[in-house]
Amino acid sequence: MAAAYLISFLNIYILWVAHHELMRIATRADTSFLYLNGLLLLGVAVMPFSTALLADHFTGADAPVAAAVFTGVLTWAALWLNLLWRYIASDAARLMPSVEAHDRRRISRTYLVTLLLYAVAFGLSWLQPLWSVVITSGLAVFFAVADRLTGFASEDITNEQP
Numbered sequence: 797m798a799a800a801y802l803i804s805f806l807n808i809y810i811l812w813v814a815h816h817e818l819m820r821i822a823t824r825a826d827t828s829f830l831y832l833n834g835l836l837l838l839g840v841a842v843m844p845f846s847t848a849l850l851a852d853h854f855t856g857a858d859a860p861v862a863a864a865v866f867t868g869v870l871t872w873a874a875l876w877l878n879l880l881w882r883y884i885a886s887d888a889a890r891l892m893p894s895v896e897a898h899d900r901r902r903i904s905r906t907y908l909v910t911l912l913l914y915a916v917a918f919g920l921s922w923l924q925p926l927w928s929v930v931i932t933s934g935l936a937v938f939f940a941v942a943d944r945l946t947g948f949a950s951e952d953i954t955n956e957q958p
Contacts (some may be wrong), residue, residue, distance in 0.1 A: 800851035800866075803929060804843055811840065814938035814939070818877075821892050822884050829890075832880040839873030853924065863925035864918060871914040871934050878907045891954055910935065 815836070825833075846869040852861035883888045885900045913935055921928035 797852040798867060800847050801880055802848035802936040804850075804866075804934050805938070806940070807870055807932060808872075809844055810839060810936045810939045811877065814877060818854065818884060821895050823890055823892055828883060829880070832876060832883055836873060836880055839869055839876060842869050842872075844927045845869075848924035850904075851930070859924045863921035863928045867914065867918040867928050871911070871918045874907075874911045874914045878911050881907050910939075 822829075846866040850862045850866040854857060876898065881903060891900070913931060917928040917931040917935075920931065
């Protein structure tokens with residue numbers, strides 16, 4: 797049970813960092829931005845439920861369903877983070893001037909690959925629940941260190957310190 801909550805915490809934390817990074821390079825929020833952000837928040841709000849379900853049923857016959865709900869919620873959050881980013885990036889006026897085209901392409905590519913990996917974890921959850929959770933955990937750990945290694949962090953783009 798503690799492992800499920802640790803995995804959930806890592807995923808929420810990395811999502812929060814990614815969201816914070818986007819807010820640092822965005823220049824404004826309009827109504828569409830707020831609705832997209834709200835749908836992302838819905839995924840975060842459901843994570844305690846999906847984590848409890850995973851913790852309670854992971855070793856039983858319902859493990860595939862529990863893992864599917866857990867990875868499905870993470871896939872939902874990744875989808876809405878992607879859509880939020882793509883909305884922000886679709887208008888250069890919504891981004892700080894220091895965010896260049898290559899930054900937008902790199903972030904878009906990273907978010908798309910992440911979404912696809914969460915979708916793979918969701919699909920795999922029906923066959924191999926353990927591996928689906930391992931993938932989501934690996935994504936959280938990867939992004940915990942990747943920002944520093946790839947120059948993805950907003951201070952690398954904006955030339956500002958956090």
